[in-house]
Amino acid sequence: MVQTSYDSVPYGVAAYSDTHIARLHMIGRLLGMEPPDFRRARVLELGCAAGGNLLPMADQYRASDFIGIDLSPVQIRQGRELTAELGLSNIALRAESIVDFPASAGKFDYIICHGTYSWVPPEVRPKILDIVRHHLSPNGLAVISYNTLPGWAAVRGLRDIMNYHVAPLRTPEEKIAQARALLQLILDAQFDRTSAYAAVIEHEIKVINAATDQYLFHEHLEENNQPFYFHEFVAQANDHHLDYLCDTDLAISQLGNYASSVGQFLSRTTDPVRLEQYLDFVSNRRFRASIVMQRGLAANRGFRVERVEEFWLLSAALPDRVPPDGPLAPHEKLTFRIPNGGTFSSGDDASAALFLTLFHHRDKPISVKALVAEAKARYLLPHPEAALRRIACDTVLRLFLSKGVNLLPEPGREVATVSPRPVALPFARAAARRSERVTNARHEIVVLNGPSRAVLLLLDGTRDRRALIDNLDAAARRGELTMRQHGNPVTDVGLIAAQIGALVDGALTALAENALLIG
Numbered sequence: 341m342v343q344t345s346y347d348s349v350p351y352g353v354a355a356y357s358d359t360h361i362a363r364l365h366m367i368g369r370l371l372g373m374e375p376p377d378f379r380r381a382r383v384l385e386l387g388c389a390a391g392g393n394l395l396p397m398a399d400q401y402r403a404s405d406f407i408g409i410d411l412s413p414v415q416i417r418q419g420r421e422l423t424a425e426l427g428l429s430n431i432a433l434r435a436e437s438i439v440d441f442p443a444s445a446g447k448f449d450y451i452i453c454h455g456t457y458s459w460v461p462p463e464v465r466p467k468i469l470d471i472v473r474h475h476l477s478p479n480g481l482a483v484i485s486y487n488t489l490p491g492w493a494a495v496r497g498l499r500d501i502m503n504y505h506v507a508p509l510r511t512p513e514e515k516i517a518q519a520r521a522l523l524q525l526i527l528d529a530q531f532d533r534t535s536a537y538a539a540v541i542e543h544e545i546k547v548i549n550a551a552t553d554q555y556l557f558h559e560h561l562e563e564n565n566q567p568f569y570f571h572e573f574v575a576q577a578n579d580h581h582l583d584y585l586c587d588t589d590l591a592i593s594q595l596g597n598y599a600s601s602v603g604q605f606l607s608r609t610t611d612p613v614r615l616e617q618y619l620d621f622v623s624n625r626r627f628r629a630s631i632v633m634q635r636g637l638a639a640n641r642g643f644r645v646e647r648v649e650e651f652w653l654l655s656a657a658l659p660d661r662v663p664p665d666g667p668l669a670p671h672e673k674l675t676f677r678i679p680n681g682g683t684f685s686s687g688d689d690a691s692a693a694l695f696l697t698l699f700h701h702r703d704k705p706i707s708v709k710a711l712v713a714e715a716k717a718r719y720l721l722p723h724p725e726a727a728l729r730r731i732a733c734d735t736v737l738r739l740f741l742s743k744g745v746n747l748l749p750e751p752g753r754e755v756a757t758v759s760p761r762p763v764a765l766p767f768a769r770a771a772a773r774r775s776e777r778v779t780n781a782r783h784e785i786v787v788l789n790g791p792s793r794a795v796l797l798l799l800d801g802t803r804d805r806r807a808l809i810d811n812l813d814a815a816a817r818r819g820e821l822t823m824r825q826h827g828n829p830v831t832d833v834g835l836i837a838a839q840i841g842a843l844v845d846g847a848l849t850a851l852a853e854n855a856l857l858i859g
């Protein structure tokens with residue numbers, strides 16, 4: 341059996357909400373396509389590692405069938421253990437190479453190849469595109485992610501430096517520690533901390549510090565990591581009879597999200613690939629997740645705004661003030677802050693009422709129909725419901741394209757409030773037995789602290805708050821959970837008991853806020 345670097349340093353728990361089949365479906369629908377129903381689909385992932393991306397989807401959509409292949413037997417074994425623990429019969433994880441993918445495998449409605457295209461030897465890349473060409477169903481969608489230039493150009497030098505330094509070292513642990521240490525040393529040695537070189541190193545240290553050891557190892561210390569210009573990737577896909585549809589992050593191709601001078605400069609660019617390439621130049625992009633499809637599928641890529649009504653909305657936008665319920669001023673201007681630092685404003689009572697109602701539902705997705713009904717009732721809007729629905733679809737689409745709101749295919753399994761006997765997402769409980777990184781009901785990674793992880797493991801619906809406190813209290817007394825105050829371990833039994841109530845409450849609230857509770 342082939343041994344790979346992923347056997348010695350497995351990639352760990354990794355789910356990517358941008359590659360979720362329901363999101364691919366949503367994007368296709370918005371762009372006027374008829375992608376296959378993700379609830380009854382055949383799904384393939386190439387380079388699936390331990391199934392961290394595929395398993396939560398298989399758990400969620402039991403009527404869909406999933407196949408994941410990866411070269412690393414160790415990772416596949418880990419994924420199979422989790423499959424068995426969750427009792428899933430709709431997923432097969434196989435230790436095999438992409439180059440040996442059987443021609444008899446049939447068609448797939450969705451094909452995912454995340455974090456693999458840039459990271460395999462050159463001869464494997466055409467095979468990935470070949471598989472997509474021959475095995476993607478006629479209306480299917482595939483997502484392939486890769487590192488991009490020009491963003492990777494500056495980082496490539498640092499990668500070379502780290503690789504040179506760690507080449508004589510033997511264990512992955514030594515290599516990871518030494519790579520981190522050398523970058524820091526080089527930064528500390530800069531007399532001019534305002535230089536371009538210092539800025540690049542400083543930025544990369546930030547990226548690496550926020551990432552796992554596995555990321556550092558496989559991103560920088562792997563033999564293969566080939567970035568491409570976006571137009572190069574599209575040409576490679578075209579060579580395999582595949583068309584580029586869009587990025588999983590639609591915001592990156594919206595001119596409105598860039599300085600107005602960029603819009604003016606590109607105003608006569610009609611080729612969408614050329615246009616996006618320039619946007620990569622402007623933003624120094626270093627990573628993309630491109631959606632591709634069979635040639636000739638989407639002649640018209642315009643957004644179908646009325647299809648926004650098919651989705652549930654979740655907004656993280658915070659208003660500068662929250663007016664009381666009741667009529668708003670006809671030109672009510674409220675400014676909302678979105679997590680990426682941007683802002684948007686309402687210009688009238690209808691849009692202000694809709695955005696405020698979305699804000700009141702920031703814990704739980706809401707449908708357009710329910711949003712309109714609630715906004716109308718809360719703020720006593722005189723507008724007819726049909727007009728409000730049109731305004732809602734229009735403004736929500738604009739917000740979605742600037743990352744102010746997310747569109748979800750379903751209301752979601754998560755509950756926003758803590759019930760008397762809370763139940764955690766079973767997949768997250770299984771993952772929490774292995775790691776502090778778990779996947780939530782929105783297919784996002786949540787990193788748990790000690791108490792949250794301990795509480796999550798107990799949430800099978802049989803325990804109330806008292807039972808959770810007793811369990812944690814016992815764990816603390818056995819020394820399995822260390823309480824801290826001002827950074828020091830607490831040994832006083834009374835103090836432990838007093839802290840545990842607050843810890844359990846804090847953990848439950850955090851788990852609910854992070855979409856980890858389903859009952």
Ligand SMILES: C[S@@+](CC[C@H](N)C(=O)[O-])C[C@H]1O[C@@H](n2cnc3c(N)ncnc32)[C@H](O)[C@@H]1O
Pocket residue numbers: 344346351354386387388389390409410411412415436437438439453454455456459460464558
């Ligand atoms: C950087 S990791 C990404 C893993 C996962 N898709 C993710 O994004 O978290 C690349 C994966 O591709 C797998 N891989 C590399 N070459 C492969 C090949 N020829 N066939 C199948 N898998 C391969 C590796 O074992 C590894 O799990």
